[in-house]
Amino acid sequence: AQKITQTQPGMFVQEKEAVTLDCTYDTSDQSYGLFWYKQPSSGEMIFLIYQGSYDEQNATEGRYSLNFQKARKSANLVISASQLGDSAMYFCAMRGPNAGGTSYGKLTFGQGTILTVHP
Amino acid sequence: EAGVAQSPRYKIIEKRQSVAFWCNPISGHATLYWYQQILGQGPKLLIQFQNNGVVDDSQLPKDRFSAERLKGVDSTLKIQPAKLEDSAVYLCASSLRDYTTRNYGYTFGSGTRLTVV
Numbered sequence: 001a002q003k004i005t006q007t008q009p010g011m012f013v014q015e016k017e018a019v020t021l022d023c024t025y026d027t028s029d030q031s032y033g034l035f036w037y038k039q040p041s042s043g044e045m046i047f048l049i050y051q052g053s054y055d056e057q058n059a060t061e062g063r064y065s066l067n068f069q070k071a072r073k074s075a076n077l078v079i080s081a082s083q084l085g086d087s088a089m090y091f092c093a094m095r096g097p098n099a100g101g102t103s104y105g106k107l108t109f110g111q112g113t114i115l116t117v118h119p
Numbered sequence: 120e121a122g123v124a125q126s127p128r129y130k131i132i133e134k135r136q137s138v139a140f141w142c143n144p145i146s147g148h149a150t151l152y153w154y155q156q157i158l159g160q161g162p163k164l165l166i167q168f169q170n171n172g173v174v175d176d177s178q179l180p181k182d183r184f185s186a187e188r189l190k191g192v193d194s195t196l197k198i199q200p201a202k203l204e205d206s207a208v209y210l211c212a213s214s215l216r217d218y219t220t221r222n223y224g225y226t227f228g229s230g231t232r233l234t235v236v
Contacts, residue, residue, distance in 0.1 A: 093161075
């Protein structure tokens, strides 16, 4: 079974500063993928960044980077130059085994971290 | 590309009533998921379809929840009878294994917020 742990219920950061959101995972699969999503108060799930288990380089997407430490089973999200609009809930998720054919397996989510950016 | 469509956006019902949610996935996405997200928690998978067959429904409370995906496209999730603890956001998602897309093939709908009073 796959498990995602986010130990920070809430985080605060000053505007323009960097912040790290923690995520650890547990899986017996050799091939897996890790996602970070942002969920604002409106409720939609916004994709931020993806890291495959065989990717040698840490993923980056604009102001988002993923600090992937495979041996420690951690996949922390780093947001640089925080903006007020970054205030939201953030979820780490893991892709399960493929369902066959052209489809992915399910996503298993952590409990989330609420990020608040102060001006 | 059109996104995953869900309706209604909000629903308020009394306990013991029934309710149904509708989802239309992205065209061509064979896999469809229903997630339940209780306030302050991460989404939890209720059921996963591959075309019109069920892949995983291990966490679906089958005494009150049911779901179907007719013709492998649209899906409906039903709750009958509803309980107070069913108050949550119900997210539908669809996927196509495509490593070339930015979101790696998973797309979520905007969700249906259910309040049971």
